[in-house]
Amino acid sequence: MESGFYGSSLDGNLKCKFEESGLANTHEIMEKAVRWFRSRSIFVVAYGTGCGAIEMPPTFTSRYDAERMGVVGVATPRQADLIILSGYLAYKTLRRVIRTYEQMQKPRYIMTLGSCPINGGMYWDSYNTIKKLDDYLPIDVSVTGCMPRPEAVIDGFVLLQERIRNGEKAGWEKYDENFEFYKENQKRVLGGHIDPSYETDWYNLKSGGKA
Amino acid sequence: MDLASKLEKLSLELVQKQDYLYSVTIDFERLESLLLSFLNEFGYITLDSINCRDDLEDGFFTITYCLQTEERDHVVMIQTKIQRENASLPTMHTIWPQAEIMEREMHEMFGVDFPGHPTLIDFALEYWDNMPPLRRDFDTLEYVNSMNPFREQRNDALDAKEEMKKKREAKKAAKLKAQQEAEAKAALEAQNNPSDEVKNEE
Numbered sequence A: 001m002e003s004g005f006y007g008s009s010l011d012g013n014l015k016c017k018f019e020e021s022g023l024a025n026t027h028e029i030m031e032k033a034v035r036w037f038r039s040r041s042i043f044v045v046a047y048g049t050g051c052g053a054i055e056m057p058p059t060f061t062s063r064y065d066a067e068r069m070g071v072v073g074v075a076t077p078r079q080a081d082l083i084i085l086s087g088y089l090a091y092k093t094l095r096r097v098i099r100t101y102e103q104m105q106k107p108r109y110i111m112t113l114g115s116c117p118i119n120g121g122m123y124w125d126s127y128n129t130i131k132k133l134d135d136y137l138p139i140d141v142s143v144t145g146c147m148p149r150p151e152a153v154i155d156g157f158v159l160l161q162e163r164i165r166n167g168e169k170a171g172w173e174k175y176d177e178n179f180e181f182y183k184e185n186q187k188r189v190l191g192g193h194i195d196p197s198y199e200t201d202w203y204n205l206k207s208g209g210k211a
Numbered sequence B: 001m002d003l004a005s006k007l008e009k010l011s012l013e014l015v016q017k018q019d020y021l022y023s024v025t026i027d028f029e030r031l032e033s034l035l036l037s038f039l040n041e042f043g044y045i046t047l048d049s050i051n052c053r054d055d056l057e058d059g060f061f062t063i064t065y066c067l068q069t070e071e072r073d074h075v076v077m078i079q080t081k082i083q084r085e086n087a088s089l090p091t092m093h094t095i096w097p098q099a100e101i102m103e104r105e106m107h108e109m110f111g112v113d114f115p116g117h118p119t120l121i122d123f124a125l126e127y128w129d130n131m132p133p134l135r136r137d138f139d140t141l142e143y144v145n146s147m148n149p150f151r152e153q154r155n156d157a158l159d160a161k162e163e164m165k166k167k168r169e170a171k172k173a174a175k176l177k178a179q180q181e182a183e184a185k186a187a188l189e190a191q192n193n194p195s196d197e198v199k200n201e202e
């Protein structure tokens, strides 16, 4: 079983059952339906790391009303599908963001606002901020601008929904595949002071399993 | 101002910088006693801030304490100089509790030591093991480049000037075309209904 029901393909057992009963195409249809529903219910934990956070209240409240697209804010990372990182990340913040991201359940997505997470933005020469966030975490959508207007943020949501609907490879899958690469980069800037990883398969610890 | 005459007795000079801003310069040995007499005798109960300036070329830090009275109508800056190497200051947190966090920040950013300070731990940074970052001999650029390499440039960037020119020309052409079409249409209509004018006359 490559990935579970939550993943990009249906649960293997279910797929076999469909095929046994002569419904070979059903799993594809089901998959499409699941992806469509998923794209229309995105729960967001908004992590205001930088100045861009100021654009999130208008995005989620009545003026721009992201809820009409199924995008709703939640309180904790464990309930969220999407984490929005809105701006530059200090090393100190990065440490917490990694922890937050790893607490989220799969499927999970990352959206960044502004140019700072892309190339450092106007904080490129700061002694305490990172320049390229995608070295440390997999980004699904980057919204550019300094800072992006709510329209642009909503455009980012639309793009993300499209990608989910089309079943494109998401960031969390890349994170799983290139786990060592990401961890190595995180260690490089955060030193040895990095929180224990949540990416552990607690049920198969003996087989040394990573989730 | 009677503060000036009081300071004169201590052979210190009060300099007016702006209409609400005064400054006193004092040598390091007398700093602590002067701060105490500002609080106890002159009634400067509030410590606004403690600031540090790095005078790298001359080899010292300039420390400024900003004090206010209860009326909050003026600020007095007490300035002193300390050696850059192994810099150390008396801690003021027992007198003004807010000094604790100001001193902690100064310790982190400039490496000034405060003997007797209870919490000289990380303030804004975390696990910092390099030179304090606001000292001027800390090479920020080199540090940044060693930690965070630049993203590789994309080389499909277009020339903004030319693109705008193309866009403008396209717009002009479209406008011209629309105009010509409208004219042709009007001419055609006039051909098809030649009786319009006649009707109107009737």
Ligand code: SF4
Binding pocket: A050, A051, A052, A086, A087, A088, A113, A114, A115, A116, A117, A121, A122, A123, A145, A146, A147, A148
């Ligand atoms: S991109 Fe601009 S608005 Fe966003 S965090 Fe950076 S400086 Fe602030």
